[in-house]
Amino acid sequence: MAKSSPLQGLYAARSHLSESDGLVLYHDRIVIPTALRPNVLDQLHEGHQELTKCRERASSTVWWPNIGLQITHKIAADLCELEGKNFLVVVDYFSRDIEIASLTTTTSRQVINKLKHMFVRWGIPLELVSDNGTQFTSSEFQDFKLSYGFTHTTSSPHYPQSNGAAERAVQTAKYILKQPDPCLALAKGMLQLRTLTDSSTTVDIQLVHFLSFPQARML
Known part of the structure; x- marks a missing residue:
């Protein structure tokens, strides 16, 4: 797979991905499509939560490649x-x-x-x-x-x-x-x-x- 492919991060995590009721899951976390990630990040940061709380919330609910770095961006x-x-x-x-x-x-x-x-x-x-x-x-x-x-x-x-x-x-x-x-x-x-x-x-x-x-x- 070419390095420029937007699916590369998903491909690297393919062994941890599954499908349930039309949703793609990373373990038990919902994989968020690219276009929806800004809105999800906004919701995770809602109320100016502490970074630790923001990460905890993300780690239990949603996922996409490199989400941890984007939270601390x-x-x-x-x-x-x-x-x-x-x-x-x-x-x-x-x-x-x-x-x-x-x-x-x-x-x-x-x-x-x-x-x-x-x-x-x-x-x-x-x-x-x-x-x-x-x-x-x-x-x-x-x-x-x-x-x-x-x-x-x-x-x-x-x-x-x-x-x-x-x-x-x-x-x-x-x-x-x-x-x-x-x-x-x-x-x-x-x-x-x-x-x-x-x-x-x-x-x-x-x-x-x-x-x-x-x-x-x-x-």
Whole structure:
């Protein structure tokens, strides 16, 4: 089975899968289809439960490949400017993946639209960390946060380095964007990253991506 197949995670768990009354089960937990996972995650996180309680609830009721990582999913976002152009930079705390999106404006609406498209590929995070820029503190962004069910944490305005993951990602993004072929540079950078074991997570980054099973949400 090709690595890019969305069924790979299910195939790896095939010996634990069964069918009952039209439902696919992983042991005695219901296997949730890809399109429904954002809603299920929202329900699991309802009321801002503690992470342990959220995991306990998930472990007794529902399942899909890599559900544990998606429950703890945390990303950082920041804006950067290079040669008069603006970009949104997002980094995954766990895999250290970086995504760069060009912006025609730096309004909350455009930042939100870019994040929505990223969430389709990455899944909806449990937590998003950003600075205190107006794009992230507007009422529009707060509505977006509530609608998608993630926690928004802002770094201290007096100590912007507290969002260190985003700061490092911005520096990496600026280096990539200066290359003759930014898309190729980004692809090579991610390939090199995925051959390493990240010291802050003590896991093989290739394994993270091998196990990942992205969610989807209608935008």
